[in-house]
Amino acid sequence: MAEEPRDYEALMALYQAEKRRREAAEQNALEEKRGREAAEQKLRPTNLPEFLDACHIHLHASLIVQKNPTMSTQGNPDNAKNKLRPERLERWEDFAKHQMAIWDDIMASDFASKRQFAPLSALEQSGKDLRQQKIGSEIDLHIFQRDTVDKRVSSIIESMYYNKELREKFNLLGTVNFENHANMLSPESQLEEGMEQLTVHQKGKQAKEKQPSGSTDTAGSSHPRADQFCHRTAAFIVEYKAPHKLQLTHINNGLDEIELEDIVQDVVQRKVDDKDDVRRLVAAVITQAFSYMVNLGVEHGCVCTGEAYIFLRVGEDPRTVYYYLSVPEGDVTDTTGWTAGLEGPNRLHLTAVGQMPARPSTPSCGQAEKRHQSSDEESGPDPDTPSRQQSLSQPLSRTQKTTRGSSSGRGHHGERYHQIDRPTFLALMRRQLADDLDTDCDPVGRPGAIGVLFRVRLRSHGYVVAAKGTPAWFIQRLRWEASIYERLRPIQGIYVPVHLGNIDLETRYHYEGICELVHMMFLSFGGNLIGQHLTAENKTLVSEQVKRSADAIHGLRVLHKDLMPRNILWNEETKHVMVIDFERAEVEPISAKRTWKTPTGNSVKQGQTGPSACTKEIRRAMTELNALTIVIRL
Numbered sequence: 001m002a003e004e005p006r007d008y009e010a011l012m013a014l015y016q017a018e019k020r021r022r023e024a025a026e027q028n029a030l031e032e033k034r035g036r037e038a039a040e041q042k043l044r045p046t047n048l049p050e051f052l053d054a055c056h057i058h059l060h061a062s063l064i065v066q067k068n069p070t071m072s073t074q075g076n077p078d079n080a081k082n083k084l085r086p087e088r089l090e091r092w093e094d095f096a097k098h099q100m101a102i103w104d105d106i107m108a109s110d111f112a113s114k115r116q117f118a119p120l121s122a123l124e125q126s127g128k129d130l131r132q133q134k135i136g137s138e139i140d141l142h143i144f145q146r147d148t149v150d151k152r153v154s155s156i157i158e159s160m161y162y163n164k165e166l167r168e169k170f171n172l173l174g175t176v177n178f179e180n181h182a183n184m185l186s187p188e189s190q191l192e193e194g195m196e197q198l199t200v201h202q203k204g205k206q207a208k209e210k211q212p213s214g215s216t217d218t219a220g221s222s223h224p225r226a227d228q229f230c231h232r233t234a235a236f237i238v239e240y241k242a243p244h245k246l247q248l249t250h251i252n253n254g255l256d257e258i259e260l261e262d263i264v265q266d267v268v269q270r271k272v273d274d275k276d277d278v279r280r281l282v283a284a285v286i287t288q289a290f291s292y293m294v295n296l297g298v299e300h301g302c303v304c305t306g307e308a309y310i311f312l313r314v315g316e317d318p319r320t321v322y323y324y325l326s327v328p329e330g331d332v333t334d335t336t337g338w339t340a341g342l343e344g345p346n347r348l349h350l351t352a353v354g355q356m357p358a359r360p361s362t363p364s365c366g367q368a369e370k371r372h373q374s375s376d377e378e379s380g381p382d383p384d385t386p387s388r389q390q391s392l393s394q395p396l397s398r399t400q401k402t403t404r405g406s407s408s409g410r411g412h413h414g415e416r417y418h419q420i421d422r423p424t425f426l427a428l429m430r431r432q433l434a435d436d437l438d439t440d441c442d443p444v445g446r447p448g449a450i451g452v453l454f455r456v457r458l459r460s461h462g463y464v465v466a467a468k469g470t471p472a473w474f475i476q477r478l479r480w481e482a483s484i485y486e487r488l489r490p491i492q493g494i495y496v497p498v499h500l501g502n503i504d505l506e507t508r509y510h511y512e513g514i515c516e517l518v519h520m521m522f523l524s525f526g527g528n529l530i531g532q533h534l535t536a537e538n539k540t541l542v543s544e545q546v547k548r549s550a551d552a553i554h555g556l557r558v559l560h561k562d563l564m565p566r567n568i569l570w571n572e573e574t575k576h577v578m579v580i581d582f583e584r585a586e587v588e589p590i591s592a593k594r595t596w597k598t599p600t601g602n603s604v605k606q607g608q609t610g611p612s613a614c615t616k617e618i619r620r621a622m623t624e625l626n627a628l629t630i631v632i633r634l
Helices: 003-043 048-062 095-107 120-130 138-161 164-169 189-196 204-209 248-254 260-268 274-296 328-332 400-407 422-435 472-487 539-555 610-633
Strands: 088-091 178-180 228-230 236-240 300-304 309-314 320-326 441-443 452-458 463-470 499-511 515-523 568-571 576-579
Touching: 003 120, 048 095, 048 120, 048 138, 048 328, 095 164, 120 138, 138 164, 138 178, 138 236, 236 274, 248 274, 260 274, 274 300, 274 309, 274 320, 422 452, 422 499, 422 515, 452 515, 463 472, 463 499, 472 499, 472 515, 539 568, 539 576, 539 610
Parallel strands: 088 320, 236 300
Antiparallel strands: 178 228, 228 236, 300 309, 309 320, 441 452, 452 463, 463 515, 499 515, 568 576
């Protein structure tokens, strides 16, 4: 009997041990389940509130300003010289009210709860990567904004566009893309071109985004540089200023309702103290953005430092600029106040990503151009390419044969077209563009190295041609290209487009806040980019056609110097390959004692560059075509 208590205690001990084991197993299973669910939650797409919350916590919070002056760029942030200037700055009093109304409409729809945005895991990893880079220049800020705001805003607008209810409510006509146009069509871009020639087969878009070696983002150029605007239909300009140049304390102390004439007079009379100095700094920065907005004809803009956003609006009275200051770190703090599954006030709409899509009076944007994905070189039609692109949807008014007749000066009536000679064409075109630069003169694609491609229609005769417009500092290079086309006149309309002539524009064309175009060259359309015609099956035939066109050009003693797929077209009408963009071309000497002539007027010793240079040029083109075929096959 005495052993019974001991047996009972032993059984209880076993029971308790089993219970603890069972509870531990259940706890482990529960923790594993929670871990799986947490991992699944991070991998699944986010809904709109989750997306905005994560963008603020993981992305915007990753902003680190470079405090070391020796490791950050210098330069003058208030380069407002020769810029259009408003008369006054006033607070945008109803900005927040209208913004809240927009967000209420968005959040009240099923759109907000639909899982359609980047997962938490991707956003967390992006944040970790961003924290490795301090913001010490405008280029750094471009990169940071692209990853933290631009991509995120584009994805929200795109999803809204595909939501029928929101598309109709906000009259959305397409998606929105942000593009960086710093230094495009500027003298600085010539160095950028040289960098692009270093590799055999590179991504065109990435090459254009690289910062040239030895360049800085100082305000050395006085020509306009609207740093950002929406693609295709410019609707919103963003002017970037590195946060160490335009500091948050400068903005807080200097941004106020201001009569700009008072600032000008204070500077003239030298009545400037520290507070006046920061007011002048902020006013000058806003003046830069204002000038781009007016030249581009958009109502809204923004000055961005990464730490702060100054939203701008120019209403019916262009003398007044309305401003609203947003500082996400101060307005939102470390957290947005949003909790999944709980209803309650939050600050999602005050985040950097939340502010952009809900901008008051958001204009509807035109259908954004889809990116061509077939290959590296063919990531999009070259801007300097006189080709039939998607935007050139109307049928061409003249054939190559008809254009050749007009260009050679033979004015007569053909079977279908009323032909005119070249001097008459140029005179009519000059007069038309002097009277109206907006009608029948449409830019196509992005700017090229030295110019912008246009689709131009001569209204009096219905002729549609390609035109390349250029700013003043590239006129010499465009005239050089025209001289090369004239040298190639025997093969125009066969292996190269027909050159119709050049004119100086009587009225300057303000191109999207970037620069003023003052000179134009007119060409017949050459065809489609060769990558759109090239297949593994026709590679041999196309290669033979390219060699035939190159031989014809070389036969007239012209070395192209950039015979890449982006400058090679297939013309369906002539069934020939056409070569374009001769801005870098060189002319071969007639005798061994002479030197090559180059676009810049420099001379190059011939040595052994004659036939061997032509051979090398063809071989390189063949290498690029072969690489392009491999990409297409993959």
